[in-house]
Amino acid sequence: xxxxxxxxxxxxxxxxxxxxxxxxxxxxxxxxxxxxxxxxxxxxxxxxxxxxxxxxxxxxxxxxxxxxxxxxxxxxxxxxxxxxxxxxxxxxxxxxxxxxxxxxxxxxxxxxxxxxxxxxxxxxxxxxxxxxxxxxxxxxxxxxxxxxxxxxxxxxxxxxxxxxxxxxxxxxxxxxxxxxxxxxxxxxxxxxxxxxxxxxxxxxxxxxxxxxxxxxxxxxxxxxxxxxxxxxxxxxx
Numbered sequence: 001x002x003x004x005x006x007x008x009x010x011x012x013x014x015x016x017x018x019x020x021x022x023x024x025x026x027x028x029x030x031x032x033x034x035x036x037x038x039x040x041x042x043x044x045x046x047x048x049x050x051x052x053x054x055x056x057x058x059x060x061x062x063x064x065x066x067x068x069x070x071x072x073x074x075x076x077x078x079x080x081x082x083x084x085x086x087x088x089x090x091x092x093x094x095x096x097x098x099x100x101x102x103x104x105x106x107x108x109x110x111x112x113x114x115x116x117x118x119x120x121x122x123x124x125x126x127x128x129x130x131x132x133x134x135x136x137x138x139x140x141x142x143x144x145x146x147x148x149x150x151x152x153x154x155x156x157x158x159x160x161x162x163x164x165x166x167x168x169x170x171x172x173x174x175x176x177x178x179x180x181x182x183x184x185x186x187x188x189x190x191x192x193x194x195x196x197x198x199x200x201x202x203x204x205x206x207x208x209x210x211x212x213x214x215x216x217x218x219x220x221x222x223x224x225x226x227x228x229x230x231x232x233x234x235x236x237x
Contacts, residue, residue, distance in 0.1 A: 064160070
């Protein structure tokens with residue numbers, strides 16, 4: 001099962017909210033007057049200027065909440081390292097996991113024999129997990145057996161500035177495949193509702209030389225081609 005991402009909610013009119021916050025910084029006028037007179041053209045102009053100059057503090061006023069399913073615990077452990085966000089995750093303490101639902105890495109799934117052995121090992125772990133729970137061991141203790149491959153579900157909230165930071169790090173080819181796939185779906189979800197906020201979002205090689213230096217994947221052209229369809233709305237916003 002591939003990562004399933006749904007944009008559950010977001011700041012109403014996120015681009016106007018960010019533009020209003022940015023305009024307030026340089027105006028003697030009050031919020032009410034600014035809000036009344038801030039037109040679509042000025043919103044667009046302000047956002048384009050903020051993004052092009054890298055002045056992202058005003059982007060913190062727009063937040064986005066995602067429902068995420070079908071990712072592994074290995075992936076979620078990487079995601080929660082982004083601390084400027086809020087997370088609610090399915091509990092292995094209180095949710096009994098009777099069925100072995102796991103994410104199988106492509107490098108395993110590509111070989112039938114390896115995948116069979118992988119799934120056999122998973123079935124063995126789950127059999128013992130169920131045995132322990134049925135014998136009275138609390139699920140919060142039996143879960144110590146469960147692998148990083150175990151599927152999990154999350155609700156994730158990030159502001160637009162942190163999302164841009166996550167897109168920069170995790171859409172790089174040096175990020176692990178699963179979190180890269182997850183974050184790509186998050187980008188796909190937000191561009192239609194706030195194209196100007198996410199204009200140019202992604203790894204540094206979209207905008208210039210790769211910032212990874214000697215660790216560069218050397219595939220900047222491929223990265224640009226991969227992300228161009230997702231960012232089309234942002235570039236045309």
